[in-house]
Amino acid sequence: MSCVxxxxxxxxxxxxxxxxxxxxxxxxxxxxxxxxxxxxxxDLSFPILADEAREAIKAYGLVHAGEGPKGTDVxxxxxxxxxPDRKILWRHVSRRIQDRLSPxxxxxxxxxxxx
Amino acid sequence: MTKPxxxxxxxxxxxxxxxxxxxxxxxxxxxxxxxxxxxxxxRTGLPxxxxxxxxxxxxxxxxxxxxxWRVRLPALASIGFSLLFVYGFYGEAALPAADAFEQLDVxxxxxxxxxxxxxxSLADSLDEGRVLLVFYRGHW
Numbered sequence: 001m002s003c004v005x006x007x008x009x010x011x012x013x014x015x016x017x018x019x020x021x022x023x024x025x026x027x028x029x030x031x032x033x034x035x036x037x038x039x040x041x042x043d044l045s046f047p048i049l050a051d052e053a054r055e056a057i058k059a060y061g062l063v064h065a066g067e068g069p070k071g072t073d074v075x076x077x078x079x080x081x082x083x084p085d086r087k088i089l090w091r092h093v094s095r096r097i098q099d100r101l102s103p104x105x106x107x108x109x110x111x112x113x114x115x
Numbered sequence: 116m117t118k119p120x121x122x123x124x125x126x127x128x129x130x131x132x133x134x135x136x137x138x139x140x141x142x143x144x145x146x147x148x149x150x151x152x153x154x155x156x157x158r159t160g161l162p163x164x165x166x167x168x169x170x171x172x173x174x175x176x177x178x179x180x181x182x183x184w185r186v187r188l189p190a191l192a193s194i195g196f197s198l199l200f201v202y203g204f205y206g207e208a209a210l211p212a213a214d215a216f217e218q219l220d221v222x223x224x225x226x227x228x229x230x231x232x233x234x235x236s237l238a239d240s241l242d243e244g245r246v247l248l249v250f251y252r253g254h255w
Contacts, residue, residue, distance in 0.1 A: 049228070060223060078248075091219075
């Protein structure tokens with residue numbers, strides 16, 4: 001089961017996000033070289049940021065401890081829409097692994113969020 | 116004319132329905148995984164519940180009708196497998212609560228390398244407009 005599918009789905013409507021004035025950025029704990037393969041293979045138009053040190057997922061409170069390869073920490077799947085002054089305009093966090101928003105749902109939330 | 120003397124046991128055979136029930140039970144999660152691109156079906160698990168539910172009804176019916184082991188075994192396998200799936204769906208797949216995340220007002224700034232090893236800062240990216248961060252588990 002691949003979480004990459006969600007990124008591919010978002011990429012398919014990436015121009016809609018652009019039109020809404022929103023820049024997409026994915027974050028995961030994989031090394032840049034790993035993410036580069038994902039970007040190339042799926043021809044993604046947005047960057048994947050490498051949180052190898054788990055700094056961002058800690059700062060955002062999105063640590064799923066011990067669930068990665070060799071018992072490392074990974075991110076809890078989540079979306080955060082951030083506006084000026086780093087104000088959080090909308091957020092969604094998955095409660096179960098299969099609990100995913102469709103790209104269209106994400107776009108609607110983004111369009112509906114103030115700011 | 117007397118009725119032919121039929122053996123009750125031969126009338127109440129349900130080994131084939133039991134196997135069909137077991138197959139339906141197993142097919143549920145398979146269908147669920149094959150249809151995972153449809154987010155709503157994936158999130159709700161509907162294909163699995165429908166097919167497993169039908170399979171369970173059939174094996175329960177078969178088990179009541181025919182108490183031989185060739186019926187009981189697939190029926191019990193079907194029930195066991197369904198319980199495992201329920202555990203996997205609700206228990207094993209549960210993610211920890213993200214209370215700290217829910218309470219954030221201001222997004223913490225960060226500098227991270229992207230897939231091309233270029234350093235990206237959240238604050239700088241926000242100069243160009245809003246940013247949607249998508250945290251995901253990784254590609255492994």
